[in-house]
Amino acid sequence: MKVAVVGASGYTGLELLRILLRHPEFEIAAVTSEQRAGKTVGEAFAALRGRLDLAFEANDPAAIAGRVELAFTALPHAASAATVSQLRASGCKVVDLSADFRLRSLATYEEWYGAHPAADLLAGAVYGLPELHRDALVGADLIAAPGCYPTSTLLPLAPLLRAGLVEPRGIHVDAKSGVSGAGRSLADGYLFAELDGNCHAYKPGFAHRHAPEIEQEASRVAGDEVRVTFVPHLLPTTRGIATSVYVRPRGGDLAAARAALHEAYDDEPFVRVLPEGETPSLQAVRGTNFCDVNVFEDAHNDTWILLATLDNLCKGASGQAVQCANLACGFPETTALLDTGAQP
Amino acid sequence: MKVAVVGASGYTGLELLRILLRHPEFEIAAVTSEQRAGKTVGEAFAALRGRLDLAFEANDPAAIAGRVELAFTALPHAASAATVSQLRASGCKVVDLSADFRLRSLATYEEWYGAHPAADLLAGAVYGLPELHRDALVGADLIAAPGCYPTSTLLPLAPLLRAGLVEPRGIHVDAKSGVSGAGRSLADGYLFAELDGNCHAYKPGFAHRHAPEIEQEASRVAGDEVRVTFVPHLLPTTRGIATSVYVRPRGGDLAAARAALHEAYDDEPFVRVLPEGETPSLQAVRGTNFCDVNVFEDAHNDTWILLATLDNLCKGASGQAVQCANLACGFPETTALLDTGAQP
């Protein structure tokens, strides 16, 4: 099946190419990049030299739609919706990695992102977290791949909310992310010399655009209004998110919490519930589509701590997008996604 | 004034040497290291070549006590108490960087560390956080320099607890530390290849030995029993701690929180309350004795977020020890401590 990667020269685009190159069912038929149009993929990115003899083209949704059955769109928000709209009009399946189709409420979208260029498509979009929405993803035509932070927060949290084991308010999410989450942005703060040995919070509180997305999905699962305080931090590393979630239990014990995680994930291919007492690490998931989770209790302060790690470019973006695409197209869900990342 | 550094070849010992070398009042008269005894400081540590012509000697408290007026002890717990006891018996002032004299309750010490070799000295030890205990530190003879995590937690938290602005229970402390906090420990987990690009929590909940120390000092300030859930994380960097503290306000607003911080620290030489909206970073405090703090609110989830950064080897250990020694000996408190760290 021929596919396109629209916006293929950012970090999520590159990660899509890496995964699709080992996918036996998808064939990369078009890659777009305004900045690198005309260059081959190998000329633009030395790592892919000799692996993909395809030239970047400018983004022309109409032209692309005719050549592929499915497109991954990895463009900035708003720009993405406009492209997605054209691709969908031409009958192309779309897995969108932007924020444009993640929020079900148009009002919430407009509050956080501004006007929406294709609001009519919102209702038909499926939130691309297979562990929560697998049924809807099978055969889906428009999939909104989640943000990296929501995935790492929702996977450990959802089973406990669903089982009613924790209070839905007063949740504190402390997330630490590698800098590739910011993409290839040219800004002082992303320079090597500024990040080497550095670490700091940014947009603390309820100010990051991933916060409403977390609450939307958490509330859906809880059947109640969930409130989270979300504080992202930048790590001096390139890939990976480590998220710590602080919740108040509703009376259960650690065994109940662990049982809920095991029930949710023992049959899942990409979520690993770690043995009691073992903390997830970034390194173990780097370059993979796995999310490692665990739960700890602090009885003396009436708190449970949920820990999760994943690779923000893979399970937090492009790997998850391919997982969704596998579901949408009827391929085995794990196709091209089981590889272990380089260790160490 | 002649001073000794007992246990001078660990990372806190080296940092003491670095600071003392620029101190106009203290003269380094003895340095001990079992492993490096006989070697000069410059032979053992290339960075200090040509800066200090002194040979490491084995630790013999009786011999050292006669040659110096003050000793910094940077030994493992229990080993430290035994040495401190002899140094004090000989009339030597001591600033101890181990955990041995930080906890006021012998029972708590024994629960977390085992038998105490010098419990009789506990009552006379002063907790070496000048911002909380300056008066007691002036002229003190035995000072227990705080752990790195407690300093970064207490400095932002204490003013709010003292003012009664936040709930004393249900506090969540999410701390991120550079690996030098573990000292020069030879363990798989501290190898470069294992930490590069890695990040993980360890001892989550109420399992780290710094947790009871935090509660002791926080409760003292609050006049109430404070409960914290403490989750330390290891960062892929060498120096620095970034701590995020999640608290529930008792009805005040952000202005009240900021006012409490400013009142506490506007006259303090080493605590900088950042402008509203600016998050502290590790890089800005690396190599310095500063602790940068700020407070943020998330009204929609009834939460305040306190952020603090410091250098775990400096304000979190050796810099603070010298700050205390300055107070104990009657020198200006900032002597040898105002230098700006290398940037970037």
Add this chain to the structure above:
Amino acid sequence: MKVAVVGASGYTGLELLRILLRHPEFEIAAVTSEQRAGKTVGEAFAALRGRLDLAFEANDPAAIAGRVELAFTALPHAASAATVSQLRASGCKVVDLSADFRLRSLATYEEWYGAHPAADLLAGAVYGLPELHRDALVGADLIAAPGCYPTSTLLPLAPLLRAGLVEPRGIHVDAKSGVSGAGRSLADGYLFAELDGNCHAYKPGFAHRHAPEIEQEASRVAGDEVRVTFVPHLLPTTRGIATSVYVRPRGGDLAAARAALHEAYDDEPFVRVLPEGETPSLQAVRGTNFCDVNVFEDAHNDTWILLATLDNLCKGASGQAVQCANLACGFPETTALLDTGAQP
């Protein structure tokens, strides 16, 4: 075909597991580790949890030989030869990643490594650099996978020596390596805090054990005695080698040098000759089996500069070992080896 990985818990062992897990022809039937015997692979290494349900066993060559057709041995030198000897006696093919069978001259081996436990096997071993010895590797029974430094030196240098384009004496090899080349060695110098932001040469001159190996193979290709000064440096990173080789041309120009590289490698699957003027980078080869090479000239000082980068654990060790095993067993040479590493 069932294979064993003997010494599977070091970094080259882990990399072998990663590659073999995606190999359609090899099945991992046994993994050994003295230290981790009894634990499953997933218990010992979090990254492999759920990927390989096999327990480490102690190294018992006789027992292993009966269960597999081929073994990869990743043990320290001398220990390796003893094991290889038993495996070979039982008819098992062996790809050995130690130094034990790389040097053709027993005298040279003894000079650099001491007594050889299986000198009788030396004559039958094939040096596992497919670009130089492909014919001999097809169907080979005992293969000595080269060291990481020799591979990165020989690949750019061999074509110029073979063509007689450069002087065989006075060659200067300046190599920079990530620390994983030292394996999981517990030594002060490999601690994160000691390597972070650090870089230094070690064993400069003709003191590193890879130096005679380089000269052996370079001389074989040149048909003349080659002399290299070899200076390895440690980089503050985990994976990868960047090697710069300084040679004196024998009168030719850059075009001749480039032609020699292209002739040697245009049909090679894993050596990429970069376009004129483009320097190889570690990042582009990290996690891959590629070696990127290029040549530059400094006419004003009568010098050519050869540059090469590769991943020391992959093309510099385990990837190359699998490439050799593919040749030895009659599988397509690139099987399981074409994957692109994570970028960035």
Add this chain to the structure above:
Amino acid sequence: MKVAVVGASGYTGLELLRILLRHPEFEIAAVTSEQRAGKTVGEAFAALRGRLDLAFEANDPAAIAGRVELAFTALPHAASAATVSQLRASGCKVVDLSADFRLRSLATYEEWYGAHPAADLLAGAVYGLPELHRDALVGADLIAAPGCYPTSTLLPLAPLLRAGLVEPRGIHVDAKSGVSGAGRSLADGYLFAELDGNCHAYKPGFAHRHAPEIEQEASRVAGDEVRVTFVPHLLPTTRGIATSVYVRPRGGDLAAARAALHEAYDDEPFVRVLPEGETPSLQAVRGTNFCDVNVFEDAHNDTWILLATLDNLCKGASGQAVQCANLACGFPETTALLDTGAQP
């Protein structure tokens, strides 16, 4: 003595501020930055908050000249010469950190940098390497602080050339530098995600602008035309240069080489000749004004290897500039420069 830092918001400018803040004789009276004009130093750079209450001003040489006796200029080349010209015309002493006054030959300057805006000043400028030009620096009015690469190459090489111990041609300089040498340049290649775990050569051969500067000074010392092939590499770290120089001895032995280094540097405050066999490391000189050097021999290939490390922002730029300023103004040469950098 009042001084100005012109171009104070780049990395060399910041390093100047750090050093000058602890200098007892120089008082920072003016700091300029086009981009940050109007902001205080502490607002622009969090590390300096509370340390320097001075606002950046736009660069107006005439206005500045009247307020200070000496100016450090840290501007891009050409821009610097124009400013220096005005400052000198007003009688201000100048230590210039750009390339504008390093090359004695106008033709060479024009070949590498283009037209020179103040060629008339070239003849009066002193090359600011105190170990080579101390006498001329005493009382100097215009000092050209050397580049970071030349300092790390010339310090180990000059004594051997002066003594006639090595061949002046066929010298190979392989240098590895932290990224801060590129300043705060916003380019893809300096992003954290692009440099983390990366290493590559750039401008190999005789293409980097520091190459003619090295040959100028080396030839002056040798009394003969020296030729070097210069290959700089970028390291995945922020600060520091490690340089390896390959030379051919003229018949002497290692003892002769060591004697030449010791004779040159035993009385120098900032060059440390390491004990035989010990290799210099970046970490030992990071944050300091030291340059560590050593020499090794490879008799079997007729080669000596000179190794040197320094901090590119300190001894390689701003520290050396202050060392020169101390000489120019009659202060003890080591004033404000003996501090040991943070270890680790």
